[in-house]
Amino acid sequence: MADTKNKLSLTLRPALVRENLIIAEEYNKFKDWNQVRAEVLGNNLLQARTESTLKTIYGEVSKRLMNLTDDELALMTESDADVKHLVWLAICRQYLFTYQFAVEVLSEYFDKSRFQLFTEDYIAFLNAKAEWHSNLDKITEQSRYKAQQIMFKMLVECDLITKEKEILHQHISPKLRELIQQKNADDLAIFPGEYS
Template identity: 30%
Template sequence: MAGSYGVENPQNERYRLSFTVGGLLALQGKILATLFVENEREYMAPDVEPTNGATDTDHEIGERITRIRKQAVEENVLSIRTRSANSRVVSEVLKRLSALTETEIHYLADDDTPASDRQALMWVAMCRYYALVGEFANEVLRERYLMGFSTLTKDDYDRFIQAQSMWHPELEELSALTAGKLRSNVFKAMSEAELWEKESDTLLPSLLSKSVTAILENRPESFRFFPTRER
C-alpha cells in the first residue's frame, strides 16, 4: 500500500496509529533483518533513486522490505504459534524496518552486534515509522532529561497526547481500549530499550555505543529520540 512504508512524514494530516503490537520487537527485528540480508542479491537493486546526494546505504529500505514477508510468514521464522498472530507481528516488524537504512539493517542483522545496539536501532525504527512516537521521544522523553527531570510517567504521555489532539483529531477518535494499548506499547518499548524503568518511572540516560553513534551520524535527527545530550 502506497505510503504504508518508510519514515512517516510528520506533516501528514493523520498519524499512523497501529503500534498496538509487541513493544520494541528487537529480537524479531534482528531475525527479519537477517532474512532480508540473506536474500539481498535478489532484491537489493534500488527501486528508488537516492535523492539530495544520499548514498544507497543512507537511503531507507522502504517498501522493499516487504519482499521477504511471504517467506517469513510461511516459514514461521519468528516461531509464533498461530498463523494470524505470526502474520500480524511480521507485518508490524517489517513496517518498522522499512524506516531504517541499508547500513542500519545490516548492522541490526550482524550476529556480533550487541543487544543494546539492536535495541537502540529498533527504537529508532519505531520513532521514525510512527511520527507520534518520535515526537513524544523528542518533546517529552528527551526534553525531560535535558531539563533535569529524573522520571517519566504515563501522565506525561497523556498530557502530550492531549496537546497533540488539538492538531490531530484522530487521537480523540481512538477508543479508550486502543489508546491504552498504544500508551502501554510505547512504555513497553522504552523499557525494553532501557530508556525507562518500569517499577520507579525512572528516566534512564542513553549511552549510545560508538558504532550506533557513527551510524546515526548519517541521520543526526535520530539522536533526538534518546535521553542524551548528543546533538
C-alpha cells in the same frame, strides 16, 4: 525525520526485539523484502501460533525495519549493543507520534534533569497532540489506554526507561551515531542524553 508519516498514529504493538532481529537477519541474507517475507512466513521463523498472528507481526516489524538503511540493518545483526537502539529508531521513524514523544518528552525531561516519567506525562502529551490531529481525538478510551501501556512497555523493552519509569541516559555506539548522522542527525534526539 523525513521518512515519518505526517499523520500521527499510535502503535498498538510492543517493540518485538527478538522478531526484529530474526527479520533483520533474513533481510541481510537476501536484501529483498519479498524474499524475506516468503522465508519468514513460509518457515514460521517467528514461531507464531497462528498464521494470522505470524502475518500481523511480520507486517508490523517489516514496516518498521524498512525505515532503516541497509547499513543500519547490518549493524543490528552485528552488534548486540546496538539492537535495542535500532529497534527504537525504526519505531520512531515509522510513528511520528512516538518520535515526537521521544524528543518532546523523554529527551526534554532528561535535558532538564527530570528523570521520572509519569503516566500523566503521556496522557498530557496525547491530549495536546489530539487538539491538532483529529484522528487522535477520535480514538476510544480503550485504544488510548492500550497505546499508553504499549508505549511504556516499548520504552522498557528498548532500555529507555526502567520498570519504575525512570529515564535512562542512552549511550549510542560511535558506529550507530555515524550511521544516524548520515541519514538524519536530528534522529539522535530520540535518545535521551545523546543529542549534541
